[in-house]
Amino acid sequence: MKLITHNMLTSNILKGVTRGFPLKIKADKMEHISVDYNRDFIARIIPRIEYDALRAAVNDLGLNESLPEAMSETLQQDDEFLKTMHKVLLEYEVEEGELICPETGRKFPISKGIPNMLLQETEVS
Amino acid sequence: MSSSSRPLTLPKSELDACQLEQEHVHKVYNEIAHNFSNTRYKPWPRVVDFLCSFSNGSLILDVGCGNGKYMNIRNDIMMIGCDRSEGLLKICRDRYFEVFLSDCMNIPVPTNMFDGVICIAVLHHISTEARRLLALKEIVRILKPGGQALVTVWAKEQEIDNKKSTYITKNAKTCPIHTKNETTNELIIHTPRTEFQQPDCLVPWAKPTEKVLRYYHVFIKNELEHILNHISQVKIINSYNDDGNWCIIFMKIA
Secondary structure (H helix, E strand, C coil): HHHHHHHCCCCCCCCCCCCCCCCEEEEEEHHHHHCCHHHHHHHHHHHHCCCCHHHHHHHHCCCCCCCCCCCCHHHHHHHHHHHHHHHHHHHHEEEEEECCCCCCCCEEEEEECEEECCCHHHCCC | CCCCCCCCEECHHHHHHHHHHHHHHHHHHHHHHHHHHHHHCCCCHHHHHHCCCCCCEEEEECCCCCCCCCCCCCCCEEEEECCCHHHHHHHHHHHCCCEEEEHHHHCCCCCEEEEEEECCCCCHHHHCCCHHHHHHHHHHHEEECCCCEEEEEEEECCCCCCEHHHHHHHCCCCCCCCCCCCCEEEEEEECCCCCCCEEEEEEEEEEEEEEEEEEECCCCCHHHHHHHCCCCCEEEEEEECCCCCEEEEECCCC
């Protein structure tokens, strides 16, 4: 699971959960896999990213990547920033671990890079 | 593969529906994942055309992505896939695709998120109309206003305007006559490569050694439109038959 995917996952499907975002991440195994850099692609993706949630994920994983506290329009044109975002969003992979609902603490296991977001019948909203 | 010896029937309750889909869809796909994947590598051209209609940097979700055959059509859009079969998702991971395991009636993503959704050959595995409506509602929920979805399902009619589909022309078999007991709503076993006798049936998967039955609800003409009419915020853009499949493109309106 890449962090771009984490940025789009929520536990809002759980009964009683309103936003369920961002999910906390606990990683037992991570990988770094190089992905071809496409400046235009990453520049177009960035406005779609929940930046605070991404920073929280970087913090949860203890990644040694410096993301400025706040996003700005100038930053979105900054090559250094775009490259860091490319790396953070697309190159880190959580292989084993879990996602945790911020409201209920419900854990969703990640196995072989696949988050398991299936619910029990009784949990469905 | 069913543990029960009595004939399977159409679901009478939500629990029945879940059990039927668990036994005759989810379990089956996990068992046949690799053989299924080896026979499902060719993308359908009109799905590719749909994916090519999005601008660079678009976010697209493939609901029921299977082995991920549409996940790498373009490298300038963000494709994410979800499926109910872990076996098929493992194949996606071997190909470095981004996927998560989820049910199509409860997709764990925010409302108004995606520019596009594809849902290819998925809804015909859901065993009640109420559940098929839930799945379509979920697709509408996750699309952003102005976003578009392409949904395709297997058609009951395998011959349209005197043109037979590939399914019934390739290795064609003669059609047996099935009689259905109306009082029990028994699910018949469909004879592969023949016209469908009933909208709800079990289709054998026999390659190369397994003998397993997949549940299908095959759709009649305009059935997708009929279900979509129950959902507000939907504008139908195009609907067509593509070689034995009903296909619909719709937009979420604000």
